[in-house]
Amino acid sequence: FVYADGSLALFNKLVICCAQEGGTLCLPAGTNGNYVAAAKFLKANVVNIPTESSDGFKLTEKTLTKVLESVKKPWVCISGPTVSPTGLVYSNEEMDILLSTCAKFGAKVIIDTSFSGLEYSATSWDLKNALSKMDSSLSVSLLGCLSLNLLSGAIKLGFLVLDQSLIDAFHTLPGLSKPHSTVKYAAKKMLALKEEKASDFLDAVSETIKTLEGRSRRLKEVLQNSGWEVIQPSAGISMVAKPKAYLNKKVKLKAGDGQEIVELTDSNMRDVFLSHTGVCLNSGSWTGIPGYCRFSFALEDSEFDKAIESIAQFKSVLAN
Numbered sequence: 001f002v003y004a005d006g007s008l009a010l011f012n013k014l015v016i017c018c019a020q021e022g023g024t025l026c027l028p029a030g031t032n033g034n035y036v037a038a039a040k041f042l043k044a045n046v047v048n049i050p051t052e053s054s055d056g057f058k059l060t061e062k063t064l065t066k067v068l069e070s071v072k073k074p075w076v077c078i079s080g081p082t083v084s085p086t087g088l089v090y091s092n093e094e095m096d097i098l099l100s101t102c103a104k105f106g107a108k109v110i111i112d113t114s115f116s117g118l119e120y121s122a123t124s125w126d127l128k129n130a131l132s133k134m135d136s137s138l139s140v141s142l143l144g145c146l147s148l149n150l151l152s153g154a155i156k157l158g159f160l161v162l163d164q165s166l167i168d169a170f171h172t173l174p175g176l177s178k179p180h181s182t183v184k185y186a187a188k189k190m191l192a193l194k195e196e197k198a199s200d201f202l203d204a205v206s207e208t209i210k211t212l213e214g215r216s217r218r219l220k221e222v223l224q225n226s227g228w229e230v231i232q233p234s235a236g237i238s239m240v241a242k243p244k245a246y247l248n249k250k251v252k253l254k255a256g257d258g259q260e261i262v263e264l265t266d267s268n269m270r271d272v273f274l275s276h277t278g279v280c281l282n283s284g285s286w287t288g289i290p291g292y293c294r295f296s297f298a299l300e301d302s303e304f305d306k307a308i309e310s311i312a313q314f315k316s317v318l319a320n
């Protein structure tokens with residue numbers, strides 16, 4: 001068990017381990033943009049695993065098999081049980097299939113739980129049971145953080161449950177930046193409250209999850225009414241949507257004292273949307289899902305209400 005001041009620092013170490021082994025890091029389309037950028041910066045051999053909108057951009061046995069058949073020494077990163085950035089959730093059966101496929105090809109697995117813990121419906125994701133069915137030679141490491149799971153705001157603490165086969169290689173790498181002692185103290189207190197099932201703590205978490213679910217429904221309605229194709233999340237703080245009514249359309253935008261005509265594309269959608277609404281979204285270049293943008297709704301109530309109004313008004317650009 002290793003911890004640091006964030007999950008990205010731990011992910012970087014795993015990438016270095018992969019590179020030193022001469023492995024291939026297999027990242028599903030939609031993987032956290034920070035992870036993708038870090039892997040490229042560290043000059044890892046990265047292969048993209050395609051995902052499809054019809055599958056909710058989840059990994060499937062078919063797409064995973066196709067990639068693993070063509071690479072050497074694969075390391076597969078799976079965001080689960082909540083998938084980033086779509087907010088969909090893998091079932092036990094789906095995870096069993098993915099792990100079995102990885103085991104078949106001798107792939108090492110990194111399960112990133114950093115975006116999990118805020119599932120809207122009760123889930124019974126049982127990783128322990130899934131792993132018990134696998135060959136003992138399957139290498140699985142569990143990556144995560146406390147910020148999202150415990151709604152801890154500024155408390156940044158990443159953790160890594162490391163597979164036995166990687167311990168020696170991992171600890172030969174330069175040291176990690178450890179969290180401050182006050183952060184560790186606060187994290188322990190919050191974990192204790194969760195373990196003790198303290199009513200005040202659990203009620204607060206439950207209420208926040210209900211708020212996020214309500215916001216996801218409200219945002220989905222506004223986006224669909226404005227010409228966006230939405231993938232409804234089942235967990236988390238974000239959703240992805242395709243600006244179907246806007247792509248390849250020419251619109252007039254303010255430019256200094258005059259106007260300019262701009263054709264909306266995946267590459268400029270973020271900047272045009274920001275300039276028109278004041279709302280920042282992540283475009284396809286960040287989400288890793290071409291044509292789809294990511295909206296985060298983990299905001300203060302007043303900010304969320306203001307953002308919803310601005311998003312609803314964006315369709316007026318088509319009238320220009």
